[in-house]
Amino acid sequence: xxxxxxxxxxxxxxxxxxxxxxxxxxxxxxxxxxxxxxxxxxxxxxxxxxxxxxxxxxxxxxxxxxxxxxxxxxxxxxxxxxxxxxxxxxxxxxxxxxxxxxxxxxxxxxxxxxxxxxxxxxxxxxxxxxxxxxxxxxxxxxxxxxxxxxxxxxxxxx
Numbered sequence: 001x002x003x004x005x006x007x008x009x010x011x012x013x014x015x016x017x018x019x020x021x022x023x024x025x026x027x028x029x030x031x032x033x034x035x036x037x038x039x040x041x042x043x044x045x046x047x048x049x050x051x052x053x054x055x056x057x058x059x060x061x062x063x064x065x066x067x068x069x070x071x072x073x074x075x076x077x078x079x080x081x082x083x084x085x086x087x088x089x090x091x092x093x094x095x096x097x098x099x100x101x102x103x104x105x106x107x108x109x110x111x112x113x114x115x116x117x118x119x120x121x122x123x124x125x126x127x128x129x130x131x132x133x134x135x136x137x138x139x140x141x142x143x144x145x146x147x148x149x150x151x152x153x154x155x156x157x158x
Contacts, residue, residue, distance in 0.1 A: 032151045033090055036061065038140045040079070046070050050078035050139040054086045054147075062090040072138055076102045079139025080115050083146040096120040097150070100127070102142055104134060113138070115145040 037053035052064045064085030068078030077099065084097040100116040111134040119126045130149025134141040 033062075033087065033147065035083075035140075035143055035147060038079075038137070038143060040075065040137055040139050042070055043067075044070070048074060048078060048139075050075070050082040050143070052079070052082040052086045052143050054083070054090060056090060062086040064089065072104065075137070075139040076104060076113060076142040079137075079142035080146050082139075083143035084117070087146070087150055091121075094121060097146075099146075102145070104138065104141075110134070113141045113145045115142065115149055117146065117149050119150070 033054045033056045035052065036055035037051075039051045041049045041051070043049060046069060047067060048070045049065060049067045054062045054064075056062075064082035064087075066078040066081035066085060068074035068081070080099045080102050084099055088095055088097055096119070098118040098120075100118055102113065102115045105112050105114060112131055113134050114131045115129065117128045117130075119128050128149040130145045130147070132141045132144035132148055
């Protein structure tokens with residue numbers, strides 16, 4: 001059996017690019033988890049549920065579901081919580097994410113969703129922030145803001 005490092009060097013000789021080396025060390029996984037599907041269900045006049053499906057490689061799905069009040073604040077919070085839950089599932093339980101705050105801010109003729117998270121991984125606690133321009137459903141933008149915050153930190157580690 002060829003050692004993974006030797007295999008990566010051999011592959012790099014044939015590909016002659018940095019992407020080949022990165023993919024070797026990452027087992028050919030894409031660098032970032034992406035939002036594959038999103039849905040929001042309005043259960044009643046006062047409650048909603050956000051559902052997020054994240055994908056890293058084709059067929060490699062991670063799901064998150066979170067309920068909230070049927071308001072802009074509730075939609076943002078439920079979308080962010082569902083994305084955080086799916087990311088925790090993708091990490092195999094090695095990452096714990098807590099949504100500290102989420103807000104939609106209007107400025108420059110657009111609406112920006114900003115999220116603040118607390119991340120606990122390998123006994124290290126960090127605060128992260130992410131943002132996304134609001135397009136379409138507010139909870140989907142909130143989920144994208146969570147991915148923005150975490151992809152830079154955990155893209156290689158999950």
